[in-house]
Amino acid sequence: MVRLWLSGGWLAILVLAAIFAPWIAPHDPLAQDLFLERLPPVWIDGAEPGYYLGTDSLGRDVLSRMIYGARIALIVAVLAGGAAALIGSTLGLLAGFYGGWTDRIVGRIIDIWMSFPPVLFAILLVAVLGTGLHSVILAIAIIDWTRFARVIRAETMAQSRMDYVASAVVIGRSRLGTLAAEVLPNVLPTLLVLFSLEMGIAVIVEAILSFVNLSISSDDPTWGGMIAEGRTQIHFAPWVLVVPMVALFLTVLSFSQFGEGLKDRIDPVLR
Amino acid sequence: MSVVLEIDGLEVRTRGGQRLLRGVSLSVETGETHGLVGESGAGKSMIGKAVAGILPRGVTVTDGSIRLDGQDLLALGRTKRRRLVGERVAIIPQDPLTALNPCRRIGGQITDRLIHILGWDAKRARLRAAELLEEVAIRDPARVLNAYPHEISGGMRQRVLIAAAFAAEPALIIADEPTTALDVTVQKQVLRLIGDLQARHGTALLFVTHDMGVVAKLCPSLTVLYAGHVVDQGKAARIFGPAPHPYARALIAATPRYDRPEESLLPVPQDVIDALDREVAQADGAHG
């Protein structure tokens, strides 16, 4: 219960920050000022008022970049997570509901897909798709739909054996109608849990890709890009690395804990 | 003859407070075979487990004493107690299929206690194990010692377990329904084997069973349990004689006979059960 509130709280803050970024951020995240480079955060001597979390090596405000970075992180989380959920659960539902050949083919594809380590897969895909936000989102969806497909397929199979599904078919509802009306609502809680977990994964993958400079251009404020920049400055300006790292840490942890918390609450069977 | 095992007022409870044994007392002397009988759930296995210190999780001894060679086991710490029991007590388990570790060779499973608890050297332990396997009529001891459990038959596994129990010359052997998992013909052989070995080695034997027929053959003295309560105790001659306790009589009547298997078994009559329940309730009341 506590973890649902804590993680939900952090995510709510993040969403608000992302939506109202232009009003909240004290500075332009792209504005460089070489006179203000590597300013420490306010609690360290030598800080400049107004730059609460210090500045990076180009004099850009770390707090503002972090807030705008939340935008990109959440856009990727929602879009990539949503796309993966859409592809994965559609295939999972069809495979689980129809069984037979559909199921065998989907199952095989899932096996092949899952045998490839995700990070390597992502880097290879981005190499093919080219860098940029859209390819990051696409790559995540292409890789991670299996997470949804696998679980939803199993869940659908279990649901399809229930009496109410059989009786719906007997009443004369079409197969597809039954799937949408009877099975889908029952796998929805599971889908929600998976979606929360997936958003955490998407955030981290985006961070990794922008860390290795395979996401959007390095000027744009992404947490991964900030981390990459901070990594080179670690001995002179550790806050440039620490701030986005903490944000990333809390966000990833919150998404997974939120998912786990939901799981415990809505479906004890899933555990 | 000296007393090997002396149990006094043993009470065992589950974590929830349910009493599995209600003040059981009994003693076993060197070379004696003592039968523990009762229906399933009567708590007879719990006595053996309490002595060996292997009660299931959440089940504990709450009262009474267990003395092994005069030493109060319950007063010892866990490690010391386990060590003493390991040196002096052996168990012949119920199910030979699950009582051997599938990942270890038979030889090691017989000798590890000799080597690690009794401090024998490996060579001597192995010779001893081979000797014992011959004693339990296993023809090719060297092969069996090197085999994994899945490579030998169920009856053979039970004989291996018997050999393992006797190998360390324990003062007391607890046989926990050693024949229930075996088919009838093998049962007879195994019983004879245990009887022979016990007579030869002079070990005290606590024989747990629900089978009155087995008790009649093997045990000169016995304890009859009902719901964790000692209903009757004494010489077999008396209990199997003309005037046994009604419950013992009912158990005897409920025993299948090898010579007349077609005869229908009589369940324990309801009035006997009612009388027993009253007796148990009374004893409980007296206990507080």
Place this chain on the structure above:
Amino acid sequence: MQNAILRLLTTLVTLFGVAVVVFVVIRLAPGDPIAMMLPPGASEDDIARLRANYGLDRSVPAQFGIWLSGVVQGDFGTSISLRQDVGSLVLGRLPATLELAGLALILAILLGTTLAVIGTLRRQRMAESAVDLWNGMMLSIPDFLWGLIFIVLLGVVVPLFPISGRIDPSLNPDYATNFLLLESLVRLDFRVTADLLSHMFLPALALALPLSAVIAQVLKQSLKEVMHLDYVVLARAKGFTEITVLFREALRNAVLPTLTLVGVQFTFLIGGTVIVEKLFSYEGLGNLAIDAVINRDLPLIQGIVLLFAVLFIATNLIVDLTYAALNPRLRHG
């Protein structure tokens, strides 16, 4: 025997499939690698000559044929960005990655087993929920973040370990192979060993933590089941201490279900080296892979991906063999 041949054949088919897919997929990539090699303003002629040089002017199937016949002879082509033989480049970096992954695996097994054993032996609710909480943390934080956290905490705040590179350049060991760690052990050159280990420790730990949680979780579950099987209970009655019982009787049986999972997870760990090596500027395959992708170095990407595929297949093979070795029921047959 027949099984082994079948196994080998499927392995080869899988590898061929991976090679085809990678080859085709990479050719679909937009962007011209040749354009990146030449200075701006190079003539059309220069570009065409270079294309022909790398065989890029032919059709995709023809390119594949040329590449495959080269691979069969051990020639993986020439890296476009580094202008070196791909085979020797990749094989030169492989030992560094293998040593890192190996160390990470050892750390993960030690940590995971310790946690599982503690969770099993200490039956108090406190200990168990502490282990569960720890596991949850380990599982939800990926290796990349662990690496960052270690860099900050153990590299900067309390600088106990170096945070970049594989070895102190001043040591510069003149070794025959690039298996520096193994070779330093063989040569009893412990100064080098210590330096290598201190460089490897943080990246290896970052890779190991998530895997250790998986091991702890699964192993604890199966230990729990095994610990009240009859033969384990019987071993207690034989007089052994709880910890002896656990290691001697229970662990080996409990390990079996864990093993398969660890195999799969270990391939993920190998995948994870890519990013962790970059993070710690560790000169391994992963670092090379990222540079290759950024530079669109097609022959190099192909070589690396193929090598990773071989590693995954080898891992699965090793897992199967270990499984059979640990399970006597599978041994004779």
